[in-house]
Amino acid sequence: MNLFNHFRDRLIAIIGELAAEESIPSGLDTTRVTVEPPREESLGDITTNAAMILAKPAAMKPRDLAALLAGRLDGLDSVAATEIAGPGFINMRLENSFWRQRLAEILTAGPAYGDSGFGRGCKVNVEFVSTNPTGPLHVGHGRGAVVGDALASLLEKAGFDVTREYYVNDAGAQVEMLARSAAARAGEALGMVELDEEALQGLYPGEYLKPVGEKLASQFGAQRLNVDDAENLQFLVRFCIDEMLDLIRADLAVLGVEFDVFTSEKELVEAGAVDAALKFLAGRGLIYTGVLEPPKGKKTDDWEPRPQALFRATEFGDDVDRPLKKSDGSWTYFATDIAYHMDKFRRGFETMIDVWGADHGGYVKRMRAAVEAVTEGAGELDVKLCQMVKLTEGGQPVKMSKRAGAFVTLSEVIERVGRDVVRFIMLTRKNDAHLDFDLAKVTEQSRENPVFYVQYAHARSCSVLRHAAEVFLPGELSPSALARAELDRLTDPAELALIKVMASWPSLVESAALAHEPHRVAFYLNDLAARFHMLWNKGNENADMRFLIPGKRALSAARLALVRGTAIVIASGLKVMGVIPVQEMK
């Protein structure tokens, strides 16, 4: 249950009743009315701005309207007290029994706690990673992979029907370069050439292509080395793309990311999708032949004005109209991407989310323009840009990998610190903020390391339950049994404060899903862990506050419900992040 929406619904009903009684005008616009936590805990549990929002249209003073509303809110079940504060806030404190019910709800729901019907089953397509299949994934790709996957999980939890999609850019000149590189490696494997630095000029130098070359050599000998033969080159391209996709899929598997759909750019083009999309746009007068101005303030030595097919992106908010064809007559990346997004829309996705690297930021406007044009306003594209990951160790930049060519691979980092650490750290910043990833710090066991801090809270709660098993029967410790514990024995403010944080998980899921911001889950879990550690330490100072009190079974059972609930909510949050909760710290 999203408790804020729950009380907002009650509030809106009260506003309707007052209107029916003609105490206030009818038909007031309540869309901006919110129910949320107050700035400070001491002000109460929930607050509403309704009186301030509605005062003007109701022609009343905010505090007078607040008094009227507060009188009715006071009569609601679970509302213990109301108070009018500041310019017209109505603060409410809820009955402790309400919070204890939330704990029972958590125990009953288990890891599904926080699942929501918010998305109403709407189809959402999350496209991420989508790198050229020319080599292994590096750390930057890893960030996009984690952000995309966690965002997808978050949306699923919020009730959307999500498809995880990878767009394989297998149609450009880069895959031909890949094929040439692999052919050279095959020649090397056969002892026909020696690949020094000079010979590798213009080719992908990474050593990951050696096994591909060896495979080519062992399967075909020297038969498939001619890259000047167009037909053979296409064979090599296909061969290499398959190899690279295997490599990429393996990297993704190690990270725990699985896609529902791989869409091939090449196949899309061959199926005529680009022609169809451009025909669609041309039919609406959105394509014309024109000459672009050279960009100002940028070196323009090789600029030659030439007429070309342009999309009227400016009609949809972009800065200039965008080219659709290269000088060699082939489609630009943009043209095929228009077709691709049109294809996604045709497959039923009105909401599309693309996760890109920040270096593609200049591309967002034109793509959004294209989506608007090609879906005639019915489709929506949100682009999440992921900033760079700065990999350090003890503050020093990490050396580049020789094996991979010019970058540190994702798999190397995962091998070093573990999958769960990588996934968690990637979500400790907003996607559009730079991320410092320190290989030493992320495995430290300290408060500074959020992965450890959150995992430790989970492990601690598991530890308590293990100890409890010495006194209680297994059946007494199951979530459903603990839900029936005498929860009214939970009376300490710190205990109730912990429940309140847990109870805000459903609303966090919805707001984070709405904002497309999975990093909020990481911050939430950090807060929840802090509350738990805080309560734990109360037991250090005062033995009566420990979870397990010898001889007091009912009290202990109630507190174990709290402990189990914490573990459940942490596990529920980590699941969204794709991180496995640990039972104990080593």
Added chain:
RNA sequence: GCGCCCGUAGCUCAGUAGGAUAGAGCACCAGAUUCCUAAUCUGGGGGUCGCAGGUUCGAAUCCUGCCGGGCGCGCCA
């Protein structure tokens, strides 16, 4: 030159569809260990939310203009 992102405590960053006296961690200072893991916790000092206007009951948040940093600007994707 133009566009996008960012600018919040000494440092690294949150800030939930415009809400109340702007938060957390680190660092600094002062404390807690007969304990279910002190790998943690408690308290304290620390801010012109880059600058200047505007919108309104109310702005870190929205609008405009500057300053500073990052990314990008046909024939790469």
